[in-house]
Amino acid sequence: MFQPEMNLNQTFIRSLACAAVNPGLRSILVLDTPYTELQSTASILTQMLECTTGNKVEQVHLRVSELDDDLWGSLFIDHGSDSQPIVWHRGILANPPNNLQNGEQPLRLVIIPDLAKLSLAAARACVMLVAADVAHLERHGHHAIWQPNMCWLASCSKAEIGAVSPHLLDRFALRLNWPGVASTYSAADLLKEVLNDTFSEDIHRILPPGLKNQLQKAAQCQTTITNEFIGRVLAYMSVAENYFPRREIALARLALSNAKLNEAHYVAANDVDTAASLIGLIPPEEVLPKGRSIDYPNGQEEATDTDLQHTTNHPANEDILASFHEPETLASEISVYEPNYTDTLDLLSLSIDPYPEDNAPINREIASLRLPFFQYAITNPDRGTIIGVERATTLHNIALVSTLFAAAPFQAIRRKNLNIRDNRIILSTSDLRCYLRKFAPHQMLLLLIDYTSLHGSDWQDALSPYLSWAYIERASICIVQVGAAHPTHELRADLIQERSILVPSITTALEEKSGKATPLADGFGLALRTLRHALQHGRHIVHRALFVVVSDGRGNVSLEASHNRHLTKPISREGIEDALKLAQQIGELKHVQTVLLNPQPKYHPDLPLLFAATLKAEVINIANAQAEGVGK
Amino acid sequence: MSEDSHIPILPYTSIIGQEQLKLALELAYVAPRIGGVLISGERGTAKSTTVRAFAKMMYNHLPVTIPINATEDRVIGGWKIDELMTGKATPKKGLLEEANDKLLYIDEVNLLDDHIVNIILDVTSTGVLEIQREGKDEQKQIHFTLVGTMNPEEGSLRPQLLDRFGLMVQVTAITDLNLRGKIVQVELNFSLVRDKAMRDWKSIPFFQNSLQQELECKAKIEQARQRRHSVKVPESIVEMCLRLSKEFQAEGHRSDYLLVLAAQAYAAIEELHLVEAKHLARVAPLVLQHRRQRITQLNRILWNEEDDNLLMKIVDHVPT
Numbered sequence: 001m002f003q004p005e006m007n008l009n010q011t012f013i014r015s016l017a018c019a020a021v022n023p024g025l026r027s028i029l030v031l032d033t034p035y036t037e038l039q040s041t042a043s044i045l046t047q048m049l050e051c052t053t054g055n056k057v058e059q060v061h062l063r064v065s066e067l068d069d070d071l072w073g074s075l076f077i078d079h080g081s082d083s084q085p086i087v088w089h090r091g092i093l094a095n096p097p098n099n100l101q102n103g104e105q106p107l108r109l110v111i112i113p114d115l116a117k118l119s120l121a122a123a124r125a126c127v128m129l130v131a132a133d134v135a136h137l138e139r140h141g142h143h144a145i146w147q148p149n150m151c152w153l154a155s156c157s158k159a160e161i162g163a164v165s166p167h168l169l170d171r172f173a174l175r176l177n178w179p180g181v182a183s184t185y186s187a188a189d190l191l192k193e194v195l196n197d198t199f200s201e202d203i204h205r206i207l208p209p210g211l212k213n214q215l216q217k218a219a220q221c222q223t224t225i226t227n228e229f230i231g232r233v234l235a236y237m238s239v240a241e242n243y244f245p246r247r248e249i250a251l252a253r254l255a256l257s258n259a260k261l262n263e264a265h266y267v268a269a270n271d272v273d274t275a276a277s278l279i280g281l282i283p284p285e286e287v288l289p290k291g292r293s294i295d296y297p298n299g300q301e302e303a304t305d306t307d308l309q310h311t312t313n314h315p316a317n318e319d320i321l322a323s324f325h326e327p328e329t330l331a332s333e334i335s336v337y338e339p340n341y342t343d344t345l346d347l348l349s350l351s352i353d354p355y356p357e358d359n360a361p362i363n364r365e366i367a368s369l370r371l372p373f374f375q376y377a378i379t380n381p382d383r384g385t386i387i388g389v390e391r392a393t394t395l396h397n398i399a400l401v402s403t404l405f406a407a408a409p410f411q412a413i414r415r416k417n418l419n420i421r422d423n424r425i426i427l428s429t430s431d432l433r434c435y436l437r438k439f440a441p442h443q444m445l446l447l448l449i450d451y452t453s454l455h456g457s458d459w460q461d462a463l464s465p466y467l468s469w470a471y472i473e474r475a476s477i478c479i480v481q482v483g484a485a486h487p488t489h490e491l492r493a494d495l496i497q498e499r500s501i502l503v504p505s506i507t508t509a510l511e512e513k514s515g516k517a518t519p520l521a522d523g524f525g526l527a528l529r530t531l532r533h534a535l536q537h538g539r540h541i542v543h544r545a546l547f548v549v550v551s552d553g554r555g556n557v558s559l560e561a562s563h564n565r566h567l568t569k570p571i572s573r574e575g576i577e578d579a580l581k582l583a584q585q586i587g588e589l590k591h592v593q594t595v596l597l598n599p600q601p602k603y604h605p606d607l608p609l610l611f612a613a614t615l616k617a618e619v620i621n622i623a624n625a626q627a628e629g630v631g632k
Numbered sequence: 633m634s635e636d637s638h639i640p641i642l643p644y645t646s647i648i649g650q651e652q653l654k655l656a657l658e659l660a661y662v663a664p665r666i667g668g669v670l671i672s673g674e675r676g677t678a679k680s681t682t683v684r685a686f687a688k689m690m691y692n693h694l695p696v697t698i699p700i701n702a703t704e705d706r707v708i709g710g711w712k713i714d715e716l717m718t719g720k721a722t723p724k725k726g727l728l729e730e731a732n733d734k735l736l737y738i739d740e741v742n743l744l745d746d747h748i749v750n751i752i753l754d755v756t757s758t759g760v761l762e763i764q765r766e767g768k769d770e771q772k773q774i775h776f777t778l779v780g781t782m783n784p785e786e787g788s789l790r791p792q793l794l795d796r797f798g799l800m801v802q803v804t805a806i807t808d809l810n811l812r813g814k815i816v817q818v819e820l821n822f823s824l825v826r827d828k829a830m831r832d833w834k835s836i837p838f839f840q841n842s843l844q845q846e847l848e849c850k851a852k853i854e855q856a857r858q859r860r861h862s863v864k865v866p867e868s869i870v871e872m873c874l875r876l877s878k879e880f881q882a883e884g885h886r887s888d889y890l891l892v893l894a895a896q897a898y899a900a901i902e903e904l905h906l907v908e909a910k911h912l913a914r915v916a917p918l919v920l921q922h923r924r925q926r927i928t929q930l931n932r933i934l935w936n937e938e939d940d941n942l943l944m945k946i947v948d949h950v951p952t
């Protein structure tokens with residue numbers, strides 16, 4: 001079977017090797033990775049870790065549906081035991097037994113295919129465990145404290161990074177961009193494999209012996225940090241747009257690991273530059289305005305060798321800041337190894353932002369890691385995805401298995417006290433457990449906003465009662481944007497769908513400016529499909545939808561032009577006619593209450609009223625509306 | 633030997649900067665009636681590290697910790713499950729009882745389950761742990777120093793829980809280049825210890841100095857705790873405390889005695905016998921910033937220059 005080439009001159013491979021060498025870098029986030037490639041990466045990383053640690057590595061996969069009991073552990077039935085049928089079943093992230101020869105825990109590689117789609121329980125578990133010094137388990141009578149020995153490999157699409165909490169993202173020390181191509185083998189090689197019947201989608205890449213040897217040497221290498229190295233690390237982070245301490249330390253660790261891979265005895269400034277290029281950080285000289293230099297502080301101390309071969313001996317609170325000498329000065333006392341691999345390193349990560357979350361639009365609720373808030377009066381609590389179990393006070397929404405497991409430990413005592421000799425299960429009200437469910441909205445607010453008709457009108461005030469309603473009722477919210485300033489395509493409408501009004505993207509959408517074209521027909525088409533899906537499809541259908549239209553009805557893009565994304569005919573009344581046809585279909589839907597906020601245009605003032613009649617909508621006139629539309 | 637003795641923890645005296653945070657923990661130890669410390673701050677600012685290091689130094693083991701996914705039986709207490717299934721009812725202490733007269737730590741306190749928060753609120757306000765579950769009916773007097781860490785980006789605390797914390801510290805990332813360089817250096821050195829799981833790490837010269845300093849620091853704090861009751865609080869200081877609470881519009885009356893307690897504890901740490909205005913100036917932000925009316929926790933800057941000016945005006949002293 002053909003094996004793609006792997007060596008330390010490849011940016012991605014080198015970055016993984018750094019993580020294998022340094023435990024502080026074993027929380028890796030790879031952006032925009034296809035699932036099969038993530039598996040392949042996990043395979044490579046597993047072999048690298050086994051090389052550097054000398055121990056077997058166990059893989060653990062986190063998906064979208066894990067609950068706390070799956071992750072941490074719970075009581076379970078042991079079918080093989082007669083004496084104690086109910087036993088503690090360790091969860092996939094809980095502390096493993098210390099079964100290595102040196103009495104330590106085995107290393108586990110936790111693979112997260114999509115960080116943006118992780119379950120709430122798993123995301124909270126990651127906050128507790130990723131890059132943690134100490135872990136605690138206190139569940140169902142079980143108690144444990146341990147030092148986690150884990151490596152984390154997660155993937156996330158850059159487009160969805162805004163859905164992940166920055167509190168969680170900050171824990172991922174090493175940020176990589178997926179190289180984008182299946183390494184160095186060609187389509188011809190791939191075809192040969194298919195013809196020879198040796199092709200497998202699950203490409204298990206085997207580390208070449210040379211690379212293994214390099215990793216083992218790097219793991220043993222003693223490397224001393226220099227003042228120049230620290231100064232260069234600080235320089236990179238001092239010019240960064242956002243400063244977070246973990247990023248600085250991660251860069252330092254990456255540079256140190258990079259030096260070890262070169263079997264260097266000292267780590268210097270160029271190692272920092274190489275490390276920065278691995279993850280896509282721009283050199284500080286390119287960030288600073290011309291004429292400005294980097295301000296290095298002055299100091300007197302130099303690095304000396306210690307038992308750790310790492311640092312000086314000064315206590316923490318003295319001013320130990322070492323001198324940030326120019327490289328020539330340092331070179332006279334310590335020879336610094338300057339490898340020339342940078343000439344051949346394929347620096348694919350150059351200028352690719354390793355921290356896209358800093359500028360990504362926020363696409364998550366406020367306090368996204370908290371357990372969801374529940375309204376006091378929920379009439380139908382057995383909707384929504386199960387996210388846990390809690391004590392029950394009624395027989396509604398009972399979690400049968402959890403109830404039985406809660407009762408199990410007390411059976412021996414209860415049977416003794418009640419003098420019951422058979423194997424009946426004796427339940428008490430304190431055993432009752434019900435499902436904790438992610439709140440599924442019963443109602444939906446759908447807004448269709450024609451931005452080109454809003455000039456000079458007080459439409460946001462007119463809209464606010466409906467937004468308040470959505471907030472109070474915990475309704476899901478959709479916004480169909482027609483004629484926005486920054487559409488996906490000028491001739492098409494866009495749809496934003498969120499679980500609640502609290503998501504920041506809703507506010508952004510409401511503050512959008514006006515564009516030029518008005519694809520109103522496409523907007524109504526999008527609204528119709530959204531309503532039909534919400535009211536008729538899936539397990540969590542909404543019971544009622546409130547459809548609020550803010551438009552003067554003057555659509556100037558036909559449905560055909562929207563679908564073709566191309567205007568073929570001069571603008572005529574076709575845009576309006578197409579929109580009316582779709583509005584009629586919306587008007588025939590059940591469980592939809594429609595309201596039209598009339599901007600009271602100066603020209604064609606009857607048009608909004610015609611739409612309202614077609615939609616069977618209540619008309620609310622927008623106050624202080626001005627007659628002229630914009631961009632028509 | 634405690635069950636966590638093998639887990640290497642960065643020595644308290646190796647932690648760079650974060651002097652306000654360290655002071656708050658020391659004050660809460662010297663004067664346990666302060667009730668607790670809430671540490672709110674940005675990611676990666678050594679909040680959890682400092683709390684663990686402090687507990688390790690003062691109590692010789694990691695703090696009793698309630699993780700955010702703890703179940704009720706472990707918090708309040710229950711029975712030993714394996715013995716229960718054989719018909720023997722052996723009680724198992726919960727975390728609240730284990731933390732009696734010690735430090736109870738909640739990492740990511742703003743992510744804690746509401747139900748567990750209610751239990752903690754009940755115990756901290758009454759001082760009594762009531763266990764009425766699984767056939768048990770007990771009441772126990774419990775007191776602990778509650779310490780919580782949180783990142784305010786992930787949500788705020790309920791006002792009732794916020795009020796249980798005597799002191800609040802706002803932690804920000806250190807931007808001073810000198811200190812940042814030291815942090816990198818210390819972290820890289822300690823990583824070597826932690827990553828290689830060195831069991832004899834305390835014998836390494838780099839940390840021997842820190843551990844020696846830690847012993848001295850611990851002795852100083854213990855002596856301060858013994859000495860605190862003998863530190864005199866002049867009438868003028870008491871009046872200043874009342875005026876501070878009034879001028880800063882602190883809610884309730886708890887801030888009055890907390891200011892006195894905290895200033896007294898600080899004077900004891902400084903090995904003085906009399907509380908002075910400078911002590912009050914130093915501790916006032918810790919006591920007052922989360923107690924003021926109309927302040928929300930999402931307003932990250934809870935204490936600003938304007939507040940410092942008002943403080944100076946009242947205590948007639950430059951805060952140190």
